[in-house]
Amino acid sequence: MDWFLVGYTARTPDPWELYYLADLNRRERQLDALNKATHVIMIFPLYTDSMPGIVKQFFEQMILRPGRSSLKVGFIVQSGFPESIHSEYVARYLEKFVGRLGMQYLGTVIKGGVEGIQARPPFMSKALYRKFNRLGAHFADHQSFEPELLRQMRRPRRLSPMGRGMIVFFNYIGLTNFYWNSRLKKHDAYSSRFDQPYLSSERK
Amino acid sequence: MTATLINANPFPEDYEFDQALGQLRDEMIRRSDSVSFFLLREMKIRYCVGCWDCWWKTPGRCRHRDDMEEVHRAIVNSRWLIFATPLVAGFVSSLLKKLNDRMIPLIHPYMDIIQGECHHLRRYPHYPYLGLILREEEEGDSEDMDITAQIYRRFAINFHSQLRFVHTHPVNRKEVLRATGNI
Numbered sequence: 001m002d003w004f005l006v007g008y009t010a011r012t013p014d015p016w017e018l019y020y021l022a023d024l025n026r027r028e029r030q031l032d033a034l035n036k037a038t039h040v041i042m043i044f045p046l047y048t049d050s051m052p053g054i055v056k057q058f059f060e061q062m063i064l065r066p067g068r069s070s071l072k073v074g075f076i077v078q079s080g081f082p083e084s085i086h087s088e089y090v091a092r093y094l095e096k097f098v099g100r101l102g103m104q105y106l107g108t109v110i111k112g113g114v115e116g117i118q119a120r121p122p123f124m125s126k127a128l129y130r131k132f133n134r135l136g137a138h139f140a141d142h143q144s145f146e147p148e149l150l151r152q153m154r155r156p157r158r159l160s161p162m163g164r165g166m167i168v169f170f171n172y173i174g175l176t177n178f179y180w181n182s183r184l185k186k187h188d189a190y191s192s193r194f195d196q197p198y199l200s201s202e203r204k
Numbered sequence: 205m206t207a208t209l210i211n212a213n214p215f216p217e218d219y220e221f222d223q224a225l226g227q228l229r230d231e232m233i234r235r236s237d238s239v240s241f242f243l244l245r246e247m248k249i250r251y252c253v254g255c256w257d258c259w260w261k262t263p264g265r266c267r268h269r270d271d272m273e274e275v276h277r278a279i280v281n282s283r284w285l286i287f288a289t290p291l292v293a294g295f296v297s298s299l300l301k302k303l304n305d306r307m308i309p310l311i312h313p314y315m316d317i318i319q320g321e322c323h324h325l326r327r328y329p330h331y332p333y334l335g336l337i338l339r340e341e342e343e344g345d346s347e348d349m350d351i352t353a354q355i356y357r358r359f360a361i362n363f364h365s366q367l368r369f370v371h372t373h374p375v376n377r378k379e380v381l382r383a384t385g386n387i
Contacts, residue, residue: 022253045254049358053302054251056295063293081315081322089355096347097294164317171316180313183260194312196328197264198277203330 001043003129004076007136014140021058030058034067039074039106039143046079050090059097066101073098074106074145080115082163084154087112107145109135111153115179206238207384208275208282208332212289212300214245221339221373225288228377235381240278244299247271251302258309264327265309272306280310280328284384285365287356288337290373294348295355296338304359311363323362331365335383339373 001018008016017037019030021044034040044055051059075094077087091108098105114128131153138146156163170176184190209229213221222243232239250268257267266272279285289296296304312325336356338349353370360367369383 022251024251047252047254048301048304048307049362050295050301050355052252052254053298053305056293056301057298059293059295060298083321085321086358089351089358093295093351093355096351100294100343158321159317164320167315167317167322171314177314180260183256184263187261189261189263193263194327195264196280198273198280198310199328200277200281203281 001076003132004041004043004136004139007133007138008140009136011137011140021055024054024057027058027061031061031065031067034062034071037067037071039072041074041076041106041139043076043078046077046087046090049086050093051077062101067103069102070104072104072106072143073101075108077108077110078114079110079112082113082156083159084110084112084157088157106143107150109145109150109153112156205232205235205284205384206240206282207232207284207286208240208242208278209286210275210288210300210303211241211243212245212287212297212303213243214292214297214299215290216245218290221288221290224374224377225337228375228380231377231381232384235385237384240282242275242278244303247275249275249302249306252305252308256313259313266306268306272303275303276307276310279307279332280330282332284335285332286335286337286380286384288373288375290339291341291344291348291352294341294344295352307363318364319361321361326364331363333368333384334360334363334365335368335380336370337373337375337380338370 017033019026019033021030042055044051047053077090079086087110091110094108095105131149135146135149138149159167167176174181181190184193209225211222211225229239229241248270249272250270255267258265287296287300289300292298310327312327314325315322316325334356336353338352340349349372353367357367369380371380
């Protein structure tokens with residue numbers, strides 16, 4: 001979101017406000033904001049194949065107290081896995097949801113492969129930064145998501161056979177799980193990484 | 205046969221939905237099934253905050269020590285996991301979504317290729333088959349049901365399971381009993 005806003009604010013002096021849906025104590029203010037805004041962009045990580053529960057709870061509040069029908073709503077969904085297919089179904093839901101509210105749907109940006117982004121050196125995230133930056137700039141100019149960029153960011157929908165082979169190879173040499181292993185070791189939990197704390201003795 | 209039955213109905217005034225699930229639970233018990241039954245709206249379950257402690261600090265255990273621990277234990281030791289919920293805003297209730305998010309500790313952070321896609325590695329040797337009981341909304345349509353079923357088919361892949369049935373409420377108990385009794 002920060003990267004999007006860098007691109008957005010560089011192009012327009014129009015005011016914007018940022019709300020965190022994780023802050024349940026400010027639901028009223030968040031819902032009130034829908035009545036003041038002309039455009040809303042909601043960004044969330046894909047949680048178990050759809051929106052996080054806390055976002056779903058907000059949607060339920062929106063149904064009870066919908067904003068103006070002139071409101072234009074867009075979404076950005078990010079996921080850890082590289083393929084966009086994981087987020088396609090929730091995108092279908094989001095379009096339907098906005099239609100049900102009688103609002104205008106601006107589209108859903110899907111971006112995969114962002115797992116562990118905070119742990120990567122900055123040069124590895126440069127291309128991604130540029131894309132979000134461009135997305136924000138285009139939104140400032142046109143109040144919409146750039147269609148070509150939307151398509152680009154959704155790639156790959158699925159991994160090619162070569163892509164899958166590379167994942168298998170990287171798994172074999174331990175590169176895919178390097179990030180997780182480094183975190184497990186940092187927290188002195190590497191030796192217990194395969195723990196099964198809830199399995200009963202009969203099921204073992 | 206062991207089963208975990210989750211009632212994610214957020215509306216206490218909707219006793220008819222609760223009653224139907226209660227009857228299903230009773231019939232499963234009469235059939236000598238071992239059933240763990242959870243009424244989510246009466247449980248203290250916090251939202252997942254995406255901290256990933258369950259993957260890298262305390263593998264397999266969530267940082268929130270709440271009623272979800274009991275659900276975790278029931279799920280991994282069940283043959284069937286049945287989610288029952290009215291659709292709210294065109295999808296499962298946020299009560300159920302909250303529970304699903306909290307199921308993350310049951311899988312492993314490592315990545316693998318499953319059905320040609322990236323998914324997480326299993327943590328446990330067995331995962332229960334999934335069943336979904338949905339009640340349509342007055343304002344909803346069949347597309348809501350279809351989208352929800354599609355998302356739970358995806359969820360099942362990630363959960364190393366299969367979505368074996370999607371029934372609409374009022375649920376045909378005989379069909380659920382037949383489906384769960386055949387495996």
